[in-house]
Every structure is written in structure tokens, then in C-alpha cells.
Amino acid sequence: MEMIEEHRCFEGWQQRWRHHSEVLNCTMTLSVFLPPPVSANPPPVLYWLSGLTCNDENFTTKANAQRIAAQLGIVLVMPDTSPRGDDVADAEGYDLGKGAGFYLNATQAPWAAHYRMYDYLRDELPALVQEHFNVSNRCAISGHSMGGHGALIMALKNPGRFTSVSAFAPIVNPVRVPWGQKAFSAYLGEDQSQWAAWDSCALMAQASAEQQIPTLVDQGDNDQFLADQLQPAQLAEVARQTGWPLTLRIQPGYDHSYFFIASFIEDHLRFHAEHLFAEA
Amino acid sequence: MEMIEEHRCFEGWQQRWRHHSEVLNCTMTLSVFLPPPVSANPPPVLYWLSGLTCNDENFTTKANAQRIAAQLGIVLVMPDTSPRGDDVADAEGYDLGKGAGFYLNATQAPWAAHYRMYDYLRDELPALVQEHFNVSNRCAISGHSMGGHGALIMALKNPGRFTSVSAFAPIVNPVRVPWGQKAFSAYLGEDQSQWAAWDSCALMAQASAEQQIPTLVDQGDNDQFLADQLQPAQLAEVARQTGWPLTLRIQPGYDHSYFFIASFIEDHLRFHAEHLFAEA
Numbered sequence: 001m002e003m004i005e006e007h008r009c010f011e012g013w014q015q016r017w018r019h020h021s022e023v024l025n026c027t028m029t030l031s032v033f034l035p036p037p038v039s040a041n042p043p044p045v046l047y048w049l050s051g052l053t054c055n056d057e058n059f060t061t062k063a064n065a066q067r068i069a070a071q072l073g074i075v076l077v078m079p080d081t082s083p084r085g086d087d088v089a090d091a092e093g094y095d096l097g098k099g100a101g102f103y104l105n106a107t108q109a110p111w112a113a114h115y116r117m118y119d120y121l122r123d124e125l126p127a128l129v130q131e132h133f134n135v136s137n138r139c140a141i142s143g144h145s146m147g148g149h150g151a152l153i154m155a156l157k158n159p160g161r162f163t164s165v166s167a168f169a170p171i172v173n174p175v176r177v178p179w180g181q182k183a184f185s186a187y188l189g190e191d192q193s194q195w196a197a198w199d200s201c202a203l204m205a206q207a208s209a210e211q212q213i214p215t216l217v218d219q220g221d222n223d224q225f226l227a228d229q230l231q232p233a234q235l236a237e238v239a240r241q242t243g244w245p246l247t248l249r250i251q252p253g254y255d256h257s258y259f260f261i262a263s264f265i266e267d268h269l270r271f272h273a274e275h276l277f278a279e280a
Numbered sequence: 281m282e283m284i285e286e287h288r289c290f291e292g293w294q295q296r297w298r299h300h301s302e303v304l305n306c307t308m309t310l311s312v313f314l315p316p317p318v319s320a321n322p323p324p325v326l327y328w329l330s331g332l333t334c335n336d337e338n339f340t341t342k343a344n345a346q347r348i349a350a351q352l353g354i355v356l357v358m359p360d361t362s363p364r365g366d367d368v369a370d371a372e373g374y375d376l377g378k379g380a381g382f383y384l385n386a387t388q389a390p391w392a393a394h395y396r397m398y399d400y401l402r403d404e405l406p407a408l409v410q411e412h413f414n415v416s417n418r419c420a421i422s423g424h425s426m427g428g429h430g431a432l433i434m435a436l437k438n439p440g441r442f443t444s445v446s447a448f449a450p451i452v453n454p455v456r457v458p459w460g461q462k463a464f465s466a467y468l469g470e471d472q473s474q475w476a477a478w479d480s481c482a483l484m485a486q487a488s489a490e491q492q493i494p495t496l497v498d499q500g501d502n503d504q505f506l507a508d509q510l511q512p513a514q515l516a517e518v519a520r521q522t523g524w525p526l527t528l529r530i531q532p533g534y535d536h537s538y539f540f541i542a543s544f545i546e547d548h549l550r551f552h553a554e555h556l557f558a559e560a
Contacts (some may be wrong), residue, residue: 007534007535007537008531008532008533008534008535008539008540009540009541009542011543014539036345061341062341064344066539120545133506221388253287254287255287255288259346262289262290263347
């Protein structure tokens with residue numbers, strides 16, 4: 001881990017790190033916000049997963065999450081959205097390849113060599129964070145759009161790992177929408193029986209009651225991708241059927257941009273804090 | 281005025297507009313934040329002037345000023361930092377030409393044809409804002425670096441116009457620092473007697489007591505440009521000699537970035553609100 005940038009920010013530190021990822025077989029960059037000390041205990045971690053076209057800096061510079069993270073004493077960890085580098089496969093278009101890793105493990109050529117964002121997020125990144133920063137083992141996860149999908153599948157596939165999960169305008173049912181179908185066809189192949197393991201609606205439908213964790217989703221009703229790509233009502237229906245503790249808030253007039261995220265990030269951090277700091 | 285973008289943001293509206301500027305003789309873009317109504321009175325305006333290399337979007341996307349502007353009921357107006365377009369003169373380097381207008385009226389070729397940001401900000405832009413938005417005639421001004429210089433000279437050269445002025449890491453004494461000397465030589469010519477009209481320290485030294493308005497300056501002590509380009513102590517010394525109501529805060533560990541601005545923008549908006557909403 002090599003620090004490549006550091007800025008004082010809300011009495012804490014906004015840092016950018018570079019490291020070689022064994023899992024992804026490439027050099028990765030990640031951003032971290034370290035809040036000022038607010039208690040004698042090591043702070044918990046909120047992982048943030050960004051959407052299509054983003055890297056680790058979009059949320060860092062645009063969401064202003066550091067203000068509340070500093071108040072609450074939460075470390076923010078913001079990884080990139082795909083493997084990177086000249087020898088990493090890529091594609092035309094913003095919705096496949098670099099910047100569009102979909103937080104899964106690819107099985108198909110030419111993607112399988114590097115596109116293992118799920119293993120990176122599940123194993124390698126948390127180990128790095130534990131090793132290099134003074135943090136507790138409590139963590140939560142959130143994300144936007146493709147990153148909302150990533151946050152939800154990380155939580156659903158790893159019961160007990162996260163105290164809570166939230167998302168802004170997530171792709172909840174990728175097997176049924178164009179972004180998901182394009183990405184899953186490429187990364188996982190045409191055998192659609194392999195896709196459900198990476199679909200939040202399918203995963204939630206199979207989850208047991210013991211696996212449930214508090215879940216908050218915000219969705220703007222003026223989001224250009226709402227009808228075609230996002231369809232949060234699909235997840236709400238599965239949650240209703242399974243009794244999953246999902247709060248879905250439809251925010252009138254808001255779109256898919258970071259102006260939407262900035263407007264509601266405080267609610268999400270306070271939601272996660274309630275669970276991160278609850279008595280174990 | 282043609283609206284080219286609009287986003288719901290903190291229950292208000294973040295907009296981007298394009299218009300032909302008569303003064304600058306080119307097409308200009310500006311960003312505006314309209315807060316939700318907080319009273320029956322039209323809201324006042326805070327003008328924000330950005331620094332070198334910026335356009336109207338840097339502050340809009342990175343400072344998160346909309347959160348407090350929405351609470352307080354202040355319209356934010358964020359112009360570009362120079363004239364724009366293929367027929368506008370430019371130069372190598374980030375500190376002269378496009379993105380580096382220095383908020384003055386150029387007198388030298390090839391700059392004089394378009395580089396009249398001072399007249400644009402003093403006359404044309406406020407008239408546009410009054411015409412197109414429901415705003416009161418009370419206004420304040422703030423900015424960063426080159427834009428801090430711009431905010432200070434706008435306030436100093438137009439007594440009675442602004443209720444208050446503030447700046448982050450401003451260039452306060454451009455006639456004596458490399459950025460200012462390079463820009464003033466190009467835009468104003470080598471006759472340095474013409475430069476003092478655009479120098480905050482010189483303007484403040486000449487100002488009468490009746491012209492004084494509340495002034496807040498924040499400066500990070502880890503700012504890489506502090507010693508060579510900024511030197512806020514020069515302005516503090518003039519303020520001390522003239523009794524100008526300047527509060528200069530040195531913020532330990534902060535640098536020149538938008539992480540610095542985001543960390544303290546709330547203080548600046550609350551400072552301006554105190555004066556914008558004071559009984560006339």
C-alpha cells in the first residue's frame with residue numbers, strides 16, 4: 001500500500017492509496033476517509049461502491065459524506081469499480097469492461113483473467129483495510145446504481161458480515177434489465193442459470209430470516225434509468241414476500257446524479273451508524 | 281438564457297445556463313442553485329468565483345454549498361472563470377488565458393477583445409440574474425484562490441454593492457506574486473501603475489471607513505501556494521492599519537483543494553447569511 005494523496009478534510013484525512021491486487025492481478029487505487037477520533041474505540045467502516053464509469057474519486061469529491069462520517073466517527077473506504085491497467089480487457093461503451101466490473105467474478109474469456117471484483121471486495125480489500133488502518137471489525141456497505149447492486153449482493157451473499165446495507169438507485173434485478181443482461185452475458189456467459197447468484201432479487205428470495213439485515217434504498221422518481229434499468233419495486237416485492245426489513249424511499253424530482261446522492265447521504269450515514277454502533 | 285441542465289438538489293434546484301455575453305463577446309455558461317422557498321421574501325444571492333483552471337462546475341459539484349444554501353434560503357450563482365470559445369485568445373499553461381481571467385478588464389492585445397470579466401461580473405451578470413430569477417437585491421460574494429482575489433476586488437471596487445465578502449486562500453496581493461505578475465503583465469501591460477486598481481491590498485489601503493464590509497478569509501497552513509502566491513498576512517496587515525473588519529483564520533493542516541473548501545463552506549454561508557438577512 002502506497003499513499004499517493006492526502007488532504008485534511010473535516011478535521012480528518014482524505015487519502016488515496018495504490019496497491020497491487022493479487023486477486024485482480026493488477027494495480028488498484030482506492031480512497032479512504034479517516035475521521036478524527038471521536039471515541040477510544042477503533043472506528044467502524046462503511047464501504048462505498050460506485051456506479052458505471054466511476055473510479056474511487058467520484059464519491060470522494062462529490063458526495064460530501066466526509067462531513068457526517070467525521071461527526072459520527074466512521075471510516076469510509078471507496079474502491080474502484082473494476083480492475084485497471086493496459087493489460088486488462090475492455091470493451092466499447094461505458095457499461096462493460098473498465099469502470100463496469102459489476103462486482104462479480106467473471107468466468108468467461110477475456111474477462112476472467114482480471115474481473116474478480118467480488119473476491120477483491122469480500123477478501124482482499126477488507127484484509128488490507130484491517131492491516132493498514134485502525135478500524136473495528138464492524139462494517140456496513142452502500143453504493144450507487146451498479147454499486148448499489150454491488151452493495152446488495154455483498155450483503156446478501158455474506159450473512160453476518162455487514163450490520164446494514166443501503167443503496168442509491170440500485171440495479172436490483174440485473175438478470176432482467178439491459179445493463180445486467182449485457183454485463184452478465186459477457187462476464188458469466190449465456191447460461192442464465194449462472195446469473196441468479198449475482199442478482200439481488202433472486203438472492204433475497206432465497207435468504208433465510210436469520211440473514212436479514214436493515215436495508216435502506218433511496219430512488220429518485222425523475223431518474224432516467226428508473227423504468228428500464230433499476231425497478232426498485234421488484235426488490236420491494238421480494239422484501240414484502242420474505243419479510244426483509246427494507247425501507248424504500250421514492251424521492252420526488254431527484255435524478256440519477258451525485259446531486260441526488262449528496263442530498264441524502266447524511267440519512268444513509270446516520271442509518272448505518274445506528275447499526276454500526278449498536279451493542280453487539 | 282437557455283437552461284442546459286437541471287437537477288433536484290437538497291429540495292432546491294441545481295441549474296446550468298448558457299447565454300451570449302455582450303460584454304465578453306462570447307457564449308458563457310453559468311451554474312445557479314435555487315433553494316426551496318424558506319420565506320415569503322425573494323432570496324438574496326451569493327456569487328462564487330472559482331480559481332485557476334475551473335469553470336462553473338467545480339464549486340457546484342465539490343463544495344456541497346447547496347446543503348446550507350437550501351437551509352438558509354440563499355441563491356448561489358457560479359460563473360465561469362474566463363471568456364470561452366474557439367476565437368477567444370489563450371496561452372500555454374494553466375495560469376493565463378482560458379480558465380484564468382483574473383476577474384479584470386484586459387487592455388492589451390490579444391486579450392482585450394474578450395477578457396472583460398470584471399465588467400461581466402459587475403454589470404451584465406447581476407442584470408441577468410435579476411431578470412431571470414426571483415431574487416432580492418441583497419448580495420454577497422466569495423471565491424477561492426484567483427476567485428478569492430476576484431471576490432475581494434469586486435467588493436473593494438464597488439462599495440455598497442455587497443453586504444459581506446469572504447474568500448478561501450485568496451491571492452490578495454497579485455502585483456507582488458508570480459501568478460499575478462504573469463497575468464497582469466499580459467492583460468494590463470508592463471506599466472505597473474495600471475496594476476494597483478486590481479490589487480486587494482492596494483485597494484483596501486485606499487478605502488475609506490464608510491466602504492468597509494465584514495470580511496472573512498480562511499487559509500490552510502499546508503497550502504502549497506501559501507508562501508509564494510497567497511500571503512494573506514499582507515492583507516491582514518493592511519486591515520490592521522486601516523481598521524478593516526477582516527477575520528483571517530489559519531486552518532491547520534488544510535491545503536488548497538476543494539476538501540478544504542467543503543470543510544469550511546458552512547461557516548462562510550452562515551457568515552454571509554448574518555449580513556444578507558440583517559435589517560437594512
